[in-house]
Amino acid sequence: MANTKLDFVTTGGNRQPSAADWASDIIAFGADNNVAIWRPGDNTRGGVDALLSGHTGVVTAVRILSSEQHRKTFIISGSADKTIRVWTNDNSATPDFRHVKILTDHEASINAIAVLPDSHLFVSGSADATLKVWKLSSSASGSQSKDDTIPSDVDLQSIDTELLQTITIKPRLLPLTLALVHFHDGSVVLAVGGTSSSIQLYVQEQRHFYLAASLTGHEGWIRSLDFVKESLTDDSDYLLASASQDRYIRLWRIHRGSELPAASSAASDPALGAFGRSLSNKAHYLKSKGQTYSVTFEALLIGHEDWIFTARWLHLSDHSSRPSLLSASADNSLAIWEADATSGFWMCTTRLGEISSQKGSTTATGSTGGFWIGLWSPTGNEVVSLGKTGAWRRWEYHAQDDRWLQTIGISGHTKDVKALAWARDGSYLLSTGADQTTRLFSEWKRDNIASWHEISRPQIHGYDLNCIDCITTNRFISGADEKLLRVFDKPRAVANLLERLCDVTDATHGTLPEAADIPVLGLSNKVVQNVADEELAGTAINGGANEPGAADPASAVQKSTLDLDHPPFEDHLARHTLWPEHEKLYGHGNEISAVAASHDGALVATACRASSIDYAVIRLYETKDWREIKPPLVAHSLTVTNLEFCPTDKQLLSVARDRQWFVFSRTEEHSQSYRVYASNPKAHSRMILDSSWAPAEVGSVFATASRDKSVNIWRLESGEAVCVNSIATSSAATAIAFLPQIRSGHVLLATGTETGELTICTLALETLKTMGTFLVETTIVPSKTINQLVWRPLRHSDGAPRGGNDVLGQQPGAYQLALASDDCSVRILSIGPAEVKVEEE
Template sequence: MTNRGILSLDFTAAGGNRHPSAADWTAGELAYGAGTNIAIWNTDDVQSRGVSALVRGHTDTVNTVKFHDSPHGRFLISGGADKTVRLWKAGEDSSRTPYEQVAVLTGHTASVNTISVLPGGQVFVTGAADGTVKAWHQGETGAKLEQSIDLKPRYLPLATAIAKLNGGAIVLAVAGTSSIIQLYVRSDTKAQFELQASLSGHEGWIRSLDFVRDGEDLLLASASQDKYIRLWRFRNDQLSEAANGDATAGPGLAATTKSLSNKAHKVGFDYSKYAVTFEALLIGHEDWIYTARWAPASGNKSSPTLLTASADNSLAIWHADQASGVWVCNTRLGEISAQKGSTTATGSTGGFWIGLWHPEGKSVASLGRIGSWRQWMYDSGIDTWVQGVGVSGHTQEVQGLAWARDGSYLLTTSSDQTTRMFAAWKRDGRSSWHEFARPQIHGYDLNCIGSLGVNRFVSGADEKLLRVFDKPKAIDSMLSRLSGTEATVDGSLADAANMPVLGLSNKAITAVADDEPINGLVNGNHDEREAIDPASIVRESTLDIDHPPFEDQLARHTLWPEHEKLYGHGYEISAVATSHDAGMVATACKASSIDHAVIRLYETKEWREVKPALTAHTLTVTALAFSCDDEYLLSVGRDRQWAIFQRTKDVPTQYVPLAANTKGHSRMILDCAWAPSCAPTVFATAGRDKAVKIWKLGGTEVESLTTIATNTAVTALAFSQPLDVGEKTLLAFGGDDGQVYLVDLLSNTFEVSEKRSVPTQYCASAAITCLRWRPGHSGEGQQLAVGSEDGAVRILTVHN
């Protein structure tokens, strides 16, 4: 292979953090917290490639992200559960990293939850769970603390907003774990904010605040867990009698029985006084409201327009009616109430945590509970908001990866209790990777996964058993249409799958014609455990689409029917491996004694366990692997040993012990892999002792060929199947620092020919959990899937 050092990052999948402040949108870029990383999504990319980069730096969950176009250039300001505020400046070489960290501010002593910036200025404020709001003055390479406002023991800040008043004064609104909004003002000459007013009216915690200019006035929107949005007007004149009048007299107030106090508050200074009055109460959401955002001025809106996101699974767009002045909701996006159904089965519970405007006001985006982004674009031709392709990904550690045997798609599984299928969307000479299905939405953390051919996989979870799933016809035909794969035509696939409302297993179902009523839902004769969530019924046209599924389709209509359950283990499943002929499944579970540290084998024809179980280890088996010809089964464990089992000639499903090394490594062994078919008896092991060891099996003897020393514990490794028989074999391994290495090994001796590290910007910010090379891929290079504890899935290409 020539130029094997040339790599590219083809795809990154990363779910968003559930925090109302964890994302912001500026021209061409949407930045959001993704675990400890900040994901950069190019929303204007015509190629629809999704996340373009993950910015590393935080050591704990990112809670708040804000763009700031300051006099010193574009900055990204972030805060996290690591108690730090970090400043990132747009990098000159965006191919290397889009943002470079220029400062770490350590003034807070608890999780940072909110950041607000003064547009065009150098002032920004941060609020944290330590009960303080801090005002900073930003420079070119850092920021200086100007003031710290202590809110304890009254409340903790969850939301802030900052705006400039006429005359140069600055107003700061602060709210959080109470029902009041505090207004602080500072003059252009005095660097200290002073508390000047407290706005009451809400009856729950306040999650979001946002200012917008309305002529000479300012409007403040506040969103609360009491299910209401309140609008407050900052009028740039002296108090009038109307401002002190009856609260129900104004046309902008929605009719309600709730208390509507319209006391006028004075804020500002002698040269610039404002009267703050209650403007309107917006009623319409059925659950907590997490964010309220005013449309940008560049959206060419004639009057202020507000976007709100709620836990009721909807986005609402509000504006004041020109004739009456009453604030009304003229657009609602998301899921209507009738479709909520069995949210535990579909994974859609929790609603929308974030709602954002495109900087030009032409589209909106929202983040759901399970980390997926949806996007809607306004089509002026048909006067309708049209949903577009969003981005998605896991929100917890990625625990397992498995390619389909023909390389047509990638399966991933995670501690976020979902299994996801990713594939390439090919159209008009373009190709981009997307989530095509969510085969398994589970009630337990998922730990491992293995592919059984093209249409089946097996996964293991904390529930102590394994489940086998079959690809449904709806997914098969969609994959064939959008990804160019060969469709299954033998009629062996079920139409689709569904999960009964009170059930735990995905059931195969028949797709319903578009005009056909749903049997049994009217007469109510179904058993409760078999009752179907009406929102997740699969119509014949449900997945007959010309684009990857949107989030609502992924969550409801892309389950795979369950084919079998495999019992036998007494503790959480720790490892699974499938034979290359798809005839055998090997599994292990967590163990602290020899009694449970066994390897169980299952044949896939009748799904029976092959007894007796294989014994060799005394502690948890961490990884299993079948050799390329399925002649051998390799196991490694926390007891620092590896073991090899050989298939018997008389009974092809039976394996017997062949060789073992009780001191294979000096610390626990975490992963293993067999070399490609050109060297069927060579294997590698890796462990906490910061070493990768290459071994060769000869008869019943095993010799050590090579030891590759590293600077960190090695947590995952994988051999590449060469595209052509050459002089070198490619090995990839990753460590607990997130770094991935590529090693060229001489095919005859397996000595190291060349070792190189993958560029840091392509690597993870936490330990690598699994590596898998894509089989059967004949493109411009070999593709490597990388799973890690930072929750991201990456696909790297090593170019030919």
């Protein structure tokens, strides 16, 4: 199989304040157990560039260590699996990072990592209450280079690490944040903060650190520390910013010499008089390399209303004015702080995010849960933040307007992705999962560029979502842990957005509902009006909501809200792209486990989790009046894991944890009732996890995937089923999907496993014997269980063929395969042409 590539991957960021960094042109951040690489400046991609897999636990700390001199970029990541991993690339201009080292010295989760710019020194802090000081080096030729650096031409496999020191923190605290600074005279200082209200300062002496001072004043845990040089002069002071759960940021001045610097402006600020002794300007002294440094309290920054998770300085080599500080808080805001040029008082000059009146803390579409991370771009003209929903928001500074404007970020699921469904015409992809959201992805097409983005968030739920399927192009159904199913219709606002951005036309546009919203404390998306801006504004001002025909501000949305020329931002996605709920389907007694819609959209089959035959029934609903077709289909004794109608809708296939499969057939040609047609009580030796029908041209053929590490292919003939092929897998087979059409006279079957392995099998058209297999490279497949595989429909709704040049930049003859995984990712792979050679018997 040639030319298989990753077209799109999306995933949400981990809510860990230390789990992201921005250096050069890349952002590296933790995404479940992976490290995601995102290049915000690359507008040809809508998601992350790559996911680096290796960790077995959630990634909790990420730092980038760039070496321009040696043209290498190192990513150092720490995880809840107690390990630290080092990744690097051959050239800093490429995102192709490779794993080169794993460190297993810590005995608990890694909480924080600090790196020293222009050096290969880094420090890790762990929940085992220890700090470890490391040095990157090269083991080439059995020795390290004289200047203690890594040569530019060194083999990546020869990169090594040296443990210089282990520090047991006393008094005992769990480190949550670390910061390193390198003074111009060679002195190195390490700041440590964590589950204490004090900050510990360590000074390096002969390659070892010792505790030199403890800074007090905060009244909560320390969540972020960062150093910056105040100016470019050699004798410049350094500033340390500390952010705490007490909602305040403290600035500390580090001054060379035993003589104290001029009195801090904070002491004379009358607004801070109520803080009393907490503003004590007691001097602490550090000694290193024969030099003495004083550490004094500089300023108290007040403005956030909740915990502050990160505080980052802007580092600019040509920055001549005083530095700027970016803080991210649980109050849903980013703040930029600068010192006034005249008075020296520190003040908030810019605030980004959400204002209090927009939070809506009790609504599903309101509060984002705060910002957990805030980062500066290396040039200082962009900032990004990570929120509760896993999305990265991005702002750019426009000098001509002297203001910050929001621009396109990225988003993704933050928990296991359980199910996928393509629109009937392949125009968009729906995904749903344990983060209780359903998301819609489509291609934004402009200027001969196509990139995938989240265009709508149809469902924000209060229960984990388990399954989804499209009934028509404008309607889908999803099942969750709440024991019922919900049917949603595409709103006109989203249809307009898809038409404008993605070139998706809709002939039924005029019959669609206008928009949707979730009432406070509600779970059902309700239809709301889409009114002109001036009409809604006039109603609000004049109080005319009770007048005949007046728009109710509580059930209306401005038409201009989604009048966009770009994919929606996160706040738009969470509030204004919901789909209104059309119907609820009741009947099951447990959590919904599987759902399938017939190809003609007339029927829906559903099942729920079960431990007995009474609950393991399959219920059928007709979609015209949403009436249940009784009696339900009784067959399985345990949870049904997958349901699927055959291409002609004449038969329904079900597989379950009881190791059986059943095929139900229509009782009459145009009937909506089904009866058992064929079954196999011993189809596999362990539970069956997925199934798929072959293309109609092959006949009545289907495949089943099992935990017994096999995929069996069955042919139905006169009510009997024969296993015509059995394909072994390296681990439990969890997902399978036949390509819906014959390709080059052969049948393609995609198989996903519990370990994230993806295999494309080529089968003979007549015998269905394996003619060739292709194992997709591990760098572009998930690192955890593949839950579902879905091929993109090969034809438009109007019958025109899809594929080839239909997708900008896609190779001719390629087909796209979507993957859902437990690693929180949704991926779209382009499977290129294959040369199939018949294996000799």
